[in-house]
Amino acid sequence: MSLAQKLKIALLQVGATADKAANLALVKAKVTEAAANGAKLVVLPECFNSPYAVTAFPKYAESIPEGETTQFLSQLAQDTKTFIIGGSIPENADGKIYNTNISFNPRGELIGKHRKVHLFDINVPGKIRFIESEVLSPGNKATVIDIEGYGKVGVGICYDIRFPELASIAGRKGAFAMIYPGAFNLTTGPLHWSLLGRARSNDNQLYVLMCGPARDMTSGYHAWGHSLVADPLGQIITEADEKETIVYAELDPELIENTRATIPITTQRMFGVYDDVAATGKCSAL
């Protein structure tokens, strides 16, 4: 059983301004609202305490767990008795800056930390150029965390969703969901956001939770929004528009089990055939 019992989740589609205190106050109000509406696990977007801009990351970066935002989320998880998948924040460590997720249990304990592995370096001429690696360093591990009483979830951040491997690892470790705080934009959002959610859920027959910021056309980065949940059959069961909102869903263990029993790809993989690519990153010569 990958999910031990039904789980009500909430995705907070909130934006972030240059005012960190105001960003955290908004998160506090929305997590409190989601908990009052019965959510047991709450997800925040990528960079919820800082503008999503390479020029902002050095200024907003904090150490983990000593920094203000870690302490804030720990207390909020305790106050609201929720699991909080804390989107991401710019993290300062070892003289580098990472784009890092921090997650908490209802006792306020830090139960997971994921550093964005695949940095968002793209250049679509005339549309969008964004090079995270100008200031960020990549993480170097896949992250699977224990949601006590429910099961395991994998965590990736935004661009990580384009690389199926992190979700495959989580799926094979028994995760019931893959959670992606993200911030797609007006170029890539309409093209790929929901497609990638459906793909990762269908590949691994688990739920995919994608939480993005609300759109603010006065900011330097125009987020797609559209926070969504894809179910283990690869169907979108709920999706927001671009405005500030909370998206709720109930995750059902039976749907995971039925999907895996009736279309049994989780037991039909032919690992011997994939060894080559897994070990070297290359295919054999034809």
Ligand SMILES: NC(=O)CC(=O)C(=O)O
């Ligand atoms: N912001 C990201 O990391 C990714 C993104 O916007 C995209 O892949 O498109």
